[in-house]
């Protein structure tokens with residue numbers, strides 16, 4: 470049996486550069502892994518080629534709509550892997566929360582199966598499978614602090630940021646990412662702006678010190694707040710509680726803010742939960758910690 474703990478991500482900076490001919494948008498984004506994790510167990514099933522998914526969360530699909538299902542489908546096509554698999558996904562990362570939960574689950578399962586079965590597949594082919602499943606999956610083959618470009622599938626590792634605590638909150642709704650992109654005004658992308666300032670580079674040049682949070686931005690935030698006005702309540706409450714620089718992760722619905730310590734974050738969480746919001750305090754994780762959460766083999770019976 471394999472036990473995985475796929476971690477969520479937040480977007481510290483997210484710039485929308487332009488709409489492409491294929492309908493997607495080119496983005497440039499600084500992504501950061503955090504220690505909010507789903508839990509996945511992978512067990513072998515005796516029937517070759519068999520696949521079954523289980524989950525503790527009603528709104529999580531257990532068929533081909535699940536990104537884990539798609540990951541296994543494409544991995545089998547590429548490598549001939551035919552082991553029967555029974556997979557359980559326990560969700561802690563809110564669905565449609567802009568925290569990349571489904572993509573992280575898929576990335577973790579890809580890495581785990583390649584390593585467990587010694588599959589003969591190079592990094593480029595694995596990246597191609599990841600990009601086919603979704604724009605964020607490639608990032609979850611890397612983790613830690615990274616700069617992602619194109620649709621998000623070209624990922625460059627960056628030096629780890631200093632460990633930082635965050636508070637995360639959302640109004641318990643799932644955002645439809647495609648709706649947010651579709652409602653972007655021209656002025657909300659780099660295409661519509663005279664300035665060509667590279668906000669990701671500005672942030673990555675100053676990863677230390679309190680001023681760095683003034684360099685964060687998310688081009689999707691105004692559109693998401695227009696479409697889902699309840700997001701404004703989360704921003705307002707975080708500011709009222711003294712959180713500085715609250716920011717939307719991805720297309721939402723989760724808003725995050727850096728805090729001085731995990732304990733400070735936990736105090737805010739109690740207040741946010743009392744107001745009815747989903748909230749957690751968490752910490753950034755570096756690349757080494759990310760790797761440890763991806764793959765963990767557990768003996769099926771205790772050693773004698």
Ligand code: ATP
Nearest residue numbers: 534535536564565566567568569570571572574646
């Ligand atoms: P995105 O911005 O890519 O939509 P997100 O981080 O906001 O992602 P996810 O939790 O990944 O949100 O869920 C987005 C969609 O993916 C939902 O419609 C959900 O039904 C579907 N989905 C597929 N596989 C999974 C999975 N393993 N866990 C959660 N959601 C999944």
